[in-house]
Structure formats: structure tokens, C-alpha cells
Amino acid sequence: MEEKAKAKEGNAKKNSFFTGLKAEFHKVIWPSKDTVIKQSTAVVVVSIILGIVISLLDSALSLVMKNILNIG
Incomplete structure (x- = not known):
């Protein structure tokens, strides 16, 4: 008996949720x-x-860093 009551209560909560959602x-x-x-x-x-x-800034900073560090 308790299981049916809990199931009805759960269904009522679901219906209430979906009704509120629709509203x-x-x-x-x-x-x-x-x-x-x-x-x-x-x-x-x-x-x-x-x-x-961003690409241009990255290229410029890479060029600057290569010149500073003298990397080939």
C-alpha cells in the first residue's frame, strides 16, 4: 500500500515539475x-x-623571442 502512495506522490511531483516548466x-x-x-x-x-x-600577436612574439634567444 505504501509503495502505491509513494509512486503517486512521485508522479505528482513529476507532473508538477513539467507543468511549471511549461509555464x-x-x-x-x-x-x-x-x-x-x-x-x-x-x-x-x-x-x-x-x-x-591573436595569431598575429603570437607570430610577432615568437619572432621577438627567437631574435632575443638567437634560436635558428
Whole structure:
């Protein structure tokens, strides 16, 4: 008898969780397709630019270190 009561209580908690989750998803303001595309493009462009800057700095510092240490 106790097992059935515990099972019902567990199911009630699961249902309550999913009901609350569904309610929260209805409150979310989802961005438009244009906004997502613009923001994604900005992220990709900035990532590429930063990658190039870091690569150039790495090459410059490597060259400086080779000259300082006189490594072939």
C-alpha cells in the first residue's frame, strides 16, 4: 500500500515539475529570426577577427623571442 502512495506522490511531483516548466517556457520572449541571424553573424565575425589578432600577436612574439634567444 505504501509503495502505491509513494509512486503517486512521485508522479505528482513529476507532473508538477513539467507543468511549471511549461509555464516558464510560455513566459520566455523568444528572439526573432532576424535577431538571431544578426547576433550569430556578429559572434562569428568577432571570433574570426580575434583569432587573426591573436595569431598575429603570437607570430610577432615568437619572432621577438627567437631574435632575443638567437634560436635558428
